[in-house]
Amino acid sequence: MIVDLDHVQVAAPPGCEVEARRFYGQLLGLEEVDKPPRLAHRGGAWFRVGPRELHIGVTPGFTPATKAHPALRAASRESLARLVARLEGHGLEVAWADPDEIPGVERCFVDDPWGNRIELLA
16 A cells, blocks of 8 residues: 655756756755765765655656656745746746646746756645
C-alpha cells in the first residue's frame, strides 16, 4: 500500500548543476539538500519542497519533458505573483493557465533551463 510521495525526479543533461542551483535554488527558492555520498558522483542536485524532495537527475541523451511536470504550490496567491515577477525579471516566459480549468486555483507554467515544464500554483 502506498502511503505518501517521497520525491519527484526531473531529468537534465550532463553538466546541469550550476543551472539547477540557479533556477531551482535561487529563482524558485528551494533549499538544496546533500545527495547521499554514494550517489553524488552521478551529478545533478536535490532540493527540498516542503516535506518532499525534487531531484534533478543527469540523463545522457536528455530530452525535455514538455507535458509531464511537477507542480509546485506557492504559500499564497501573493507569493505566487512575487515568484512570477522574479522569474519574468530574469527573462523567463511564464504562461498562465485558463482560470476556469480548475476553479479557485491560480496556476502558470515555466520551463526550467533545459525545457522541462514546471507548474506553479496557488
